[in-house]
Amino acid sequence: MAGTKGKTWETVPQSRIPRNLNAISEALEVGKFERVASQEREDFPRFRYLFESGELLPPAVFMQALELGAYETINGAQLLFDPEVLVLRDNLVISYKALVAKIRQKASKEIDRLPDAMIRKFASAWHAWESAWLRNREVHAVEALQPSVKAILALEPLIISAEKERLLPWPRVQHQKAITLKCLEGFVHAFGELAASVLPSNKREKDHDARLLLLTDHVLSLRGEKLKTQPYLLEKLSSAPNVVFPDHQVTANEASTLLGSHALAPRDGQGVPLESYAFKLLGTSGDANQGNARGDLAQKAADHANELLSAFEGLKDMLMSLKSTLEHIDPALDKDDAFVATLQRFERAFRRSRRLFLEPDNLA
Numbered sequence: 117m118a119g120t121k122g123k124t125w126e127t128v129p130q131s132r133i134p135r136n137l138n139a140i141s142e143a144l145e146v147g148k149f150e151r152v153a154s155q156e157r158e159d160f161p162r163f164r165y166l167f168e169s170g171e172l173l174p175p176a177v178f179m180q181a182l183e184l185g186a187y188e189t190i191n192g193a194q195l196l197f198d199p200e201v202l203v204l205r206d207n208l209v210i211s212y213k214a215l216v217a218k219i220r221q222k223a224s225k226e227i228d229r230l231p232d233a234m235i236r237k238f239a240s241a242w243h244a245w246e247s248a249w250l251r252n253r254e255v256h257a258v259e260a261l262q263p264s265v266k267a268i269l270a271l272e273p274l275i276i277s278a279e280k281e282r283l284l285p286w287p288r289v290q291h292q293k294a295i296t297l298k299c300l301e302g303f304v305h306a307f308g309e310l311a312a313s314v315l316p317s318n319k320r321e322k323d324h325d326a327r328l329l330l331l332t333d334h335v336l337s338l339r340g341e342k343l344k345t346q347p348y349l350l351e352k353l354s355s356a357p358n359v360v361f362p363d364h365q366v367t368a369n370e371a372s373t374l375l376g377s378h379a380l381a382p383r384d385g386q387g388v389p390l391e392s393y394a395f396k397l398l399g400t401s402g403d404a405n406q407g408n409a410r411g412d413l414a415q416k417a418a419d420h421a422n423e424l425l426s427a428f429e430g431l432k433d434m435l436m437s438l439k440s441t442l443e444h445i446d447p448a449l450d451k452d453d454a455f456v457a458t459l460q461r462f463e464r465a466f467r468r469s470r471r472l473f474l475e476p477d478n479l480a
Contacts, residue, residue: 128182128209136212137173139219143230144172144239152239156250161444162257163250173242178212181205181245188253190260191313191450197252204245211238260447263310268435270306274299275432278349293356300353301326307431311459314450320463321470327361327390328466329428330354331473332421334394339418348429360387361474397473420472424465434458 144152157167166177184205187194215234221227277296284292304324311320334354388396398414434455438445449455 128213130179132216133178134175136216136219137171137175137178139222140215140230140235140238141172143235147232147235149232149236149239150243152243154243154247154250156247156254160250160254162446163253177246181208181249184249188256190256190448193260193313195256195259198248201245201248201252204241204248208238208241208245211241214238257447260313261442261445261449263306263313264435264438264449265442267303267306267310268439270299270303271432271435274303275349275436278353281352282347290355290357293353294358296353297326297330297356297359300329300350304329307462311463314456315459315463319460321466324466325470325474327359328469328473329424330356330359330390331361331394332424332469334390335398335417335421336425338394338398339414348425349432350425350428354390359390361390361393363388417472420465420469424462424469427462427465430458431462 152172153167157164167174184197184202186202187196189195211234215230215238218227218230218234222230274296277292277299281289281292281296304326308321308324329350330353333350333352337352337354398417446452
């Protein structure tokens with residue numbers, strides 16, 4: 117999305133633009149002029165759709181020149197164009213206006229052909245503007261995609277570490293789980309930045325605690341349940357060493373402080389191991405057939421755990437599928453319905469599970 121429109125917009129009749137550009141294209145094809153199409157048409161795959169019609173001077177591209185403002189908005193951020201791009205755009209429009217008068221004269225048989233000097237000036241102006249414009253837009257695209265790139269780069273070591281766990285014997289596997297947990301913390305932090313760049317504040321969590329994912333894995337292991345997608349990435353990570361949760365015997369302020377710290381090791385007794393925390397919440401086995409409130413809570417916990425871990429798998433798969441397409445995709449991910457839906461599903465599942473598992477009032 118472009119920013120404030122250029123000053124030349126209202127002085128160029130839109131309805132005649134395709135016809136005029138076609139006349140200029142015909143003159144360019146019969147004469148010997150410098151290259152009009154910029155190399156950037158080929159260098160930047162994400163913008164090839166602008167030229168897929170095969171036209172030398174696509175009217176839609178010229179319309180974007182007329183509408184060009186000081187910035188374009190991607191994922192809610194205003195990204196400024198270089199001043200050079202705006203100057204080159206003005207030069208292009210000036211050369212176009214000069215040719216329009218000659219095109220009228222040619223149509224009325226006042227002249228036989230469009231002046232070579234004016235055609236050459238327009239071709240040079242188009243080439244210079246298109247090249248600078250596409251380069252600026254590619255820079256903006258790369259900048260707008262940085263949160264996605266960071267999330268992918270944080271996800272890759274998490275996947276590698278989780279795969280190594282499955283190959284290692286005890287006790288070496290426990291050391292690898294500690295590494296996996298650190299990688300998970302890094303990923304959820306990177307994901308938070310990605311969500312902040314795409315989703316409105318009321319659709320996302322402000323702080324993602326990686327321990328919640330471990331707790332949901334533990335809930336499923338208590339019940340002996342499996343996700344439909346097997347094996348899932350975080351399976352058995354709940355047995356990672358030195359993972360503690362707030363002891364809700366402490367004051368509310370102390371518990372809130374500890375929750376926000378994401379501490380993964382005990383601090384002066386202000387924390388309980390994951391297994392003990394789950395016991396306080398769910399009881400001995402998480403059996404939904406206990407016929408009481410504790411059993412109902414266990415079933416609810418299992419449902420929440422399934423949804424959160426399934427949403428995490430969907431998020432993981434979606435991000436990894438982007439890895440090979442980053443040079444081609446539209447950077448406006450907030451307009452990508454499938455992308456936004458995947459993020460929102462994870463955020464909703466995370467919020468529901470957080471309320472159930474991490475809020476002190478839910479503990480007996």
